[in-house]
Amino acid sequence: xxxxxxxxxxxxxxxxxxxxxxxxxxxxxxxxxxxxxxxxxxxxxxxxxxxxxxxxxxxxxxxxxxxxxxxxxxxxxxxxxxxxxxxxxxxxxxxxxxxxxxxxxxxxxxxxxxxxxxxxxxxxxxxxxxxxxxxxxxxxxxxxxxxxxxxxxxxxxxxxxxxxxxxxxxxxxxxxxxxxxxxxxxxxxxxxxxxxxxxxxxxxxxxxxxxxxxxxxxxxxxxxxxxxxxxxxxxxxxxxxxxxxxxxxxxxxxxxxxxxxxxxxxxxxxxxxxxx
Amino acid sequence: xxxxxxxxxxxxxxxxxxxxxxxxxxxxxxxxxxxxxxxxxxxxxxxxxxxxxxxxxxxxxxxxxxxxxxxxxxxxxxxxxxxxxxxxxxxxxxxxxxxxxxxxxxxxxxxxxxxxxxxxxxxxxxxxxxxxxxxxxxxxxxxxxxxxxxxxxxxxxxxxxxxxxxxxxxxxxxxxxxxxxxxxxxxxxxxxxxxxxxxxxxxxxxxxxxxxxxxxxxxxxxxxxxxxxxxxxxxxxxxxxxxxxxxxxxxxxxxxxxxxxxxxxxxxxxxxxxxxxxxxxxxxxxxxxxxxxxxxxxxxxxxxxxxxxxxxxxxxxxxxxxxxx
Numbered sequence: 257x258x259x260x261x262x263x264x265x266x267x268x269x270x271x272x273x274x275x276x277x278x279x280x281x282x283x284x285x286x287x288x289x290x291x292x293x294x295x296x297x298x299x300x301x302x303x304x305x306x307x308x309x310x311x312x313x314x315x316x317x318x319x320x321x322x323x324x325x326x327x328x329x330x331x332x333x334x335x336x337x338x339x340x341x342x343x344x345x346x347x348x349x350x351x352x353x354x355x356x357x358x359x360x361x362x363x364x365x366x367x368x369x370x371x372x373x374x375x376x377x378x379x380x381x382x383x384x385x386x387x388x389x390x391x392x393x394x395x396x397x398x399x400x401x402x403x404x405x406x407x408x409x410x411x412x413x414x415x416x417x418x419x420x421x422x423x424x425x426x427x428x429x430x431x432x433x434x435x436x437x438x439x440x441x442x443x444x445x446x447x448x449x450x451x452x453x454x455x456x457x458x459x460x461x462x463x464x465x466x467x468x469x470x471x472x473x474x475x476x477x478x479x480x481x482x483x484x485x486x487x488x489x490x491x492x493x494x495x496x497x498x499x500x501x502x503x504x505x506x507x508x509x510x511x512x513x514x515x516x517x518x519x520x521x522x523x524x525x526x527x528x529x530x531x532x
Numbered sequence: 533x534x535x536x537x538x539x540x541x542x543x544x545x546x547x548x549x550x551x552x553x554x555x556x557x558x559x560x561x562x563x564x565x566x567x568x569x570x571x572x573x574x575x576x577x578x579x580x581x582x583x584x585x586x587x588x589x590x591x592x593x594x595x596x597x598x599x600x601x602x603x604x605x606x607x608x609x610x611x612x613x614x615x616x617x618x619x620x621x622x623x624x625x626x627x628x629x630x631x632x633x634x635x636x637x638x639x640x641x642x643x644x645x646x647x648x649x650x651x652x653x654x655x656x657x658x659x660x661x662x663x664x665x666x667x668x669x670x671x672x673x674x675x676x677x678x679x680x681x682x683x684x685x686x687x688x689x690x691x692x693x694x695x696x697x698x699x700x701x702x703x704x705x706x707x708x709x710x711x712x713x714x715x716x717x718x719x720x721x722x723x724x725x726x727x728x729x730x731x732x733x734x735x736x737x738x739x740x741x742x743x744x745x746x747x748x749x750x751x752x753x754x755x756x757x758x759x760x761x762x763x764x765x766x767x768x769x770x771x772x773x774x775x776x777x778x779x780x781x782x783x784x785x786x787x788x789x790x791x792x793x794x795x796x797x798x799x800x801x802x803x804x805x806x807x808x809x810x811x812x813x814x815x816x817x818x819x820x821x822x823x824x825x826x827x828x829x830x831x832x833x834x835x836x837x838x839x840x841x842x843x844x845x846x847x848x849x850x851x852x853x854x855x856x857x
Contacts, residue, residue, distance in 0.1 A: 303788065366650070367643060399652060402606070402640030411607060411720035415633060417781070427723075431781055433632070433735065434543060435727045439605065441720035451788045452781050493649030493683035497665070500676045505818070505832050510825070513839025519847030522819060523855070525835040529817055531741065531763065531796050532855045 267318060267326045269311045270377055272388040272400075273304045273345050275338035303389030304341070305348070305456035310419050310449045311387050312349045312457070318421070327351050329380055333361060333372050339472065346467035347459030353472035354380060360477055363489025370403035372487060375480040377408065384424070384443045386410075405446040413441050417452040534562040534625035535592070537617060539638070540585060541630040545574025547584045549738055550630035552697030554690055555588040557657050559700060561664055562625040565592040567616060569609055572597040575706070586704030588697060595708050606634055607717035610641035615711045617646060623685045626664050628657070631689040632737070639687050648684025655694045655793065655814070664688070669793075673813030692738045693793050728782070731767075736783065739766035741796045742812070744785055746770035748801015748822060748841055751778045755845035756800060762852040768792065768812075770802045786811035800841040804829025821845065 308330065315326040330345035332338045333356040342353035356376050364372070377386060388401045405412035416428035424443045429436065477484055485491060511521045526532045536558040541548040558564035566585040568575055575581045575595045582593045594616050601608035617624055627642070629635040631653050643650035656667035664686045668677045736742065743765045745756040760767045769779035771786050785792055787810040797815035802808060804827055813832065820829045825838040837844055
């Protein structure tokens with residue numbers, strides 16, 4: 257029997273990236289009580305950069321000379337501007353991008369978002385890992401990975417501070433409140449990583465130039481087989497009734513410490529509030 | 533009255549305070565039924581879970597023996613809750629879970645299984661004409677939002693310290709539940725666990741008082757810890773302190789760490805960047821000690837001291853200790 261060249265196995269990683277209002281900017285609600293995602297400066301959710309980084313590290317470890325072919329796809333759901341999140345991931349080193357964009361998606365809650373993500377991931381095709389960041393820096397709901405895993409019928413392994421893969425096995429470390437745990441699971445699965453997992457790389461000049469040639473596919477809901485009436489604000493399973501700006505905290509008393517006066521004044525304040 | 537399911541928060545059968553807060557809230561909405569997922573022998577007997585939750589009004593206690601599912605991640609717990617919710621006639625009036633990383637994942641899966649709306653990190657829950665209304669604090673505490681679940685059974689995760697636990701005698705009728713867990717739910721498991729060393733201090737997210745340190749500590753957390761112990765407080769840290777390796781990540785308060793909402797938050801040597809504010813801005817009373825009078829943290833405080841924490845805190849600790857004797 258003639259031996260052919262070893263065919264490298266292919267591994268597919270989907271990284272979820274989200275375009276969010278800049279946390280340092282002025283964030284607002286719109287009249288329909290959804291988050292204003294148009295009139296604010298946005299960026300790739302900082303927490304998702306760690307997910308991109310981990311995907312690229314797995315690609316580098318398993319890929320390389322004679323290694324597996326590892327393909328990293330950055331996936332985002334959002335308005336036109338959200339493409340910036342995908343572009344950033346491509347500049348960092350992801351291979352291709354998918355941007356799901358559809359007017360009907362505006363105002364979707366986590367439930368609908370997870371539906372769109374699940375359908376998009378199924379359309380991307382065979383995948384081994386879906387990696388997301390800890391939580392969007394805007395909603396902090398952090399339930400989308402769990403909902404997505406439930407929809408895909410997969411385990412989710414979350415809050416990883418260290419990620420290792422071998423064959424179809426994944427091992428992660430996570431620092432919980434009561435214990436540090438090592439978790440083992442079999443791919444395919446949904447993984448989320450924390451900001452402790454490793455500093456995200458800055459795109460290099462070469463990376464920025466290369467990203468311009470990388471493909472970004474744009475899909476509508478129809479492309480995913482999702483009906484417009486399955487998503488959006490009107491079918492959300494929750495409804496915001498009222499959003500009130502919290503009154504600014506009234507400036508308190510500030511004293512300068514001089515020869516122990518600060519501690520004394522602070523102790524008196526705490527005593528007046530019955531803390532001591 | 534309709535049943536309200538409350539997932540019991542516990543460590544090896546020791547029930548944690550947020551459970552009592554949830555049972556107190558559940559009584560506003562209907563009849564509290566507590567759900568215990570744990571070792572069956574921890575449920576019964578004096579000082580057992582059933583007796584403990586009865587005191588806070590649990591009319592029923594569902595006991596799910598976790599012998600089959602211990603060590604697996606959240607999926608089996610979500611399946612167990614979904615089955616219990618399915619047993620309760622028209623379905624429960626609401627399902628309440630304490631807000632933490634694990635329960636939010638359980639809640640996320642549960643919402644899809646039950647096709648029900650989910651609200652996370654509520655700071656208040658009230659019964660209203662059109663159903664259960666929740667209050668959340670969003671965008672680093674800059675907005676207060678009231679919301680309702682409009683589909684299915686409201687699934688709500690509630691932040692610690694959202695209600696003062698009130699005792700009320702409940703019937704505490706035990707119902708043992710045999711749940712069927714799918715193989716798919718058992719594909720991720722804990723293979724090793726290193727328990728964190730007990731500090732003897734209250735847990736960060738549940739503490740009534742939190743004393744935190746940041747860059748200004750220069751890595752010396754002793755003045756922070758001593759003040760915390762004098763006040764019976766938990767210790768927290770800013771991201772700068774954690775990134776410098778001075779404190780473990782589990783102490784971090786802020787956007788990428790814990791969100792706390794104590795009665796009193798004492799920020800020391802912390803500038804008060806938005807990332808930190810996001811984790812503590814809803815504290816009832818905020819005080820700060822910082823050398824830099826321009827530090828943004830002073831915009832938030834009820835009382836602030838411009839000074840060196842290394843001299844102010846030890847003096848304050850002495851005053852606190854003196855006031856106790």
